[in-house]
Amino acid sequence: MTTQDVLDDRYGHTPSPRRRWTISVAIVVVVAVVAVIAWIAVANAANTVEARTTAYRVVDERTVVVNFQVTAPTGRGLACAIEAQDEQHGIVGWKVVEYEASDEPGRAFSETLPTVGRATTGLVNSCWVT
Known part of the structure; x- marks a missing residue:
């Protein structure tokens, strides 16, 4: 006989x-919640897109060329928001570009961006799976 029994x-x-019964139900609920959180974490990781600006070139008063690299899930299309900024970091050009699905996880792109004024920089704002 254990001490607890005594x-x-x-x-x-x-x-x-x-x-x-209450303890059993609580354990089942905790296991279900952990499973759902794990499922969400894995699903979000599968749709992660990383974008990095590699270069930009101010062509003239109304044009900027932005070069960037994207790492995205294979077999899925993606879209990227490209922007140009002036000296005060105001946005003078903005463009959303969509790309077809590819079997390559890493790809490089170059986009020409029209601007409404002289830009001092160009960059990729964000990319996402479509």
């Missing part, structure tokens, strides 16, 4: 079936 006998405590 104490239960002494003080009249016996585990009730209702308590066991």
